[in-house]
Amino acid sequence: MRLIGPEPAPAPAAPDLGGKSIAVAAARFNEDVAERLLSGCLARLRERGVPEDAIDVARVPGSFELPAAAMKLALTERYAAVVCLGALIRGETPHFDVIARACADGIARVALDTGVPCAFGVLTCDTEEQALARAGGAMGNKGAEAADAALDMARLFAAIDAREAAPGGR
Numbered sequence: 001m002r003l004i005g006p007e008p009a010p011a012p013a014a015p016d017l018g019g020k021s022i023a024v025a026a027a028r029f030n031e032d033v034a035e036r037l038l039s040g041c042l043a044r045l046r047e048r049g050v051p052e053d054a055i056d057v058a059r060v061p062g063s064f065e066l067p068a069a070a071m072k073l074a075l076t077e078r079y080a081a082v083v084c085l086g087a088l089i090r091g092e093t094p095h096f097d098v099i100a101r102a103c104a105d106g107i108a109r110v111a112l113d114t115g116v117p118c119a120f121g122v123l124t125c126d127t128e129e130q131a132l133a134r135a136g137g138a139m140g141n142k143g144a145e146a147a148d149a150a151l152d153m154a155r156l157f158a159a160i161d162a163r164e165a166a167p168g169g170r
């Protein structure tokens with residue numbers, strides 16, 4: 001296959017979610033940043049045509065709780081993808097690294113163990129200023145980018161399933 005021209009941009013349209021919804025697990029810790037990530041994520045899901053009644057939001061206390069919430073949501077089989085949102089800001093103790101590692105590894109494990117795509121919209125920043133820049137500031141909104149990743153993965157997984165199901169498919 002030869003691709004002529006640039007890589008196509010991700011399709012703006014929402015994928016057919018096959019009757020499933022999108023789950024958003026959103027941590028509350030570092031509230032100013034966390035709420036902006038959630039707003040950016042929800043705005044992007046709506047922009048891409050996901051109906052209001054197909055968006056479920058589960059709030060958790062902090063990023064450490066995201067993997068457990070994502071696992072619970074994924075196991076329901078109601079969701080085409082789970083978006084995980086959180087804001088980790090480095091403090092003076094090693095907690096940041098411990099929580100960041102548990103969070104990233106845990107979310108990756110949920111996706112691999114359940115087969116439900118989980119998008120990683122968790123900021124890991126040294127300062128609140130850096131985090132705000134990535135939550136709707138100069139560096140974009142990582143919550144919106146996580147929404148895009150979730151929809152793109154949901155579409156990819158649906159296409160893989162459809163190909164497997166196609167009669168005579170190789």
Ligand code: RBF
Nearest residue numbers: 027029061062063064065086087088089095099
């Ligand atoms: N949760 C976050 O989402 N972001 C943070 O930056 C963050 N920093 C924390 C720092 C300390 C010292 C502790 C104890 C917790 C922190 N948490 C943070 C909360 C954590 O994710 C979790 O909600 C709590 O530890 C309760 O299980």
